[in-house]
């Protein structure tokens with residue numbers, strides 16, 4: 001089973017190069033001013049232009065208005081928009097129609113009651129990001145390095161591709177893949193040496209661990 005990895009919160013051309021060399025599929029740029037990983041539109045443009053072919057560029061926004069989205073989409077060569085705020089299903093559909101880019105909607109999960117939202121967003125988004133719900137007092141709606149109970153989604157499937165996120169690390173990603181059956185994995189805090197600062201060693205270790213977990217899962221499937 002091929003596991004696709006997204007590394008989120010890249011801020012330097014070196015981050016982008018390491019992520020690509022390590023074999024990740026997606027690179028995420030955060031447009032949320034309060035984040036230690038925030039980049040400006042101009043910075044994101046330079047980062048996206050430095051990305052090699054095959055590395056998909058994702059813009060992460062939080063309840064962005066049309067003006068900001070227009071600016072980002074006009075300036076930054078992108079492959080996907082990640083909506084990480086309280087965007088309603090109607091707003092997701094509107095953004096998708098307006099910008100002509102695939103849209104991934106992040107949904108925070110802490111308990112069973114959060115799961116129906118995944119069904120609702122699965123009808124309007126191109127992908128889902130199944131993430132840990134941010135604590136109420138958190139400044140950041142995501143990227144807090146917190147995991148949720150993966151057993152909540154074990155065996156569940158949605159009508160669109162989805163990524164697992166929240167508190168993943170090189171050490172726990174194999175168990176997360178085993179429990180959830182995720183084929184796409186997203187990480188930010190777990191590959192940082194300091195808040196907002198990516199570690200090349202941790203990025204490489206994470207991608208290796210995720211891909212090894214995927215290969216293990218494949219070999220468990222009987223071949224006839």
Ligand SMILES: O=C(O)c1ccccc1NCC(=O)[C@H](O)[C@H](O)COP(=O)(O)O
Nearest residue numbers: 008035142143144145166167187188189
């Ligand atoms: O990373 C941020 O600073 C951030 C800010 C605002 C909204 C979302 C943000 N991050 C989301 C992510 O990086 C990931 O998609 C995901 O939540 C995993 O984060 P982590 O638990 O840190 O691995």
